[in-house]
Amino acid sequence: MNKKLAAALSGGAVLVLALSGCSSDNNDDKLNSWAKQVCDAVKPQAQKIEAANAAIQKETSDNSSPETVQKTDAQAFQDMADAYKAIGAAVDNAGAPDVEDGKKKQADAVKELNEIAASYADLKKPVDGLDVKDQAKFADGLKDIATQLDKLSQSGNDALKKLEEGDVGQAMARQASCKSPSASPSATQG
Numbered sequence: 001m002n003k004k005l006a007a008a009l010s011g012g013a014v015l016v017l018a019l020s021g022c023s024s025d026n027n028d029d030k031l032n033s034w035a036k037q038v039c040d041a042v043k044p045q046a047q048k049i050e051a052a053n054a055a056i057q058k059e060t061s062d063n064s065s066p067e068t069v070q071k072t073d074a075q076a077f078q079d080m081a082d083a084y085k086a087i088g089a090a091v092d093n094a095g096a097p098d099v100e101d102g103k104k105k106q107a108d109a110v111k112e113l114n115e116i117a118a119s120y121a122d123l124k125k126p127v128d129g130l131d132v133k134d135q136a137k138f139a140d141g142l143k144d145i146a147t148q149l150d151k152l153s154q155s156g157n158d159a160l161k162k163l164e165e166g167d168v169g170q171a172m173a174r175q176a177s178c179k180s181p182s183a184s185p186s187a188t189q190g
Helices: 003-017 029-061 066-094 102-128 135-154 158-163 166-173
Strands: none
Touching: 029 066, 029 166, 066 102, 066 135, 102 135, 102 158
């Protein structure tokens, strides 16, 4: 019943892991400095999102009680909301990257990250309201949440993609803290 939820969640982690692009030898110190600042701040948040995904997947595969699933999912959504908000703050604090339209790209990405954070926070409310005493109602409620989550993971991260194109993406790809040890989402199994 919760597998769809876990699969939908994997899309969110991919968003953050997209913060690493293709490598290049362009040596722009200002841009590299900006990329390092953002990547260093993003890495712990990406780990928080991965941990939240892993917690939900664990409860799914363990056939846990509705109470445990509810508690885990609610905490995971809160953690994700906090992480995306922190990533937005990191991009905001770094200032505009030294590229054409850098200020607009930065502002759009921050707005998008804050909207994603708010969407995860909004998902926590229906999880908290699930009826854990009635297994059928609980399962139906989870399906509704999984549908919302699926829409969230499908929804655009266009502003982030725009922020990471070209020189910015290349500068980020050079940062050790932006390199993902496992770029393949594990939630697609089973």
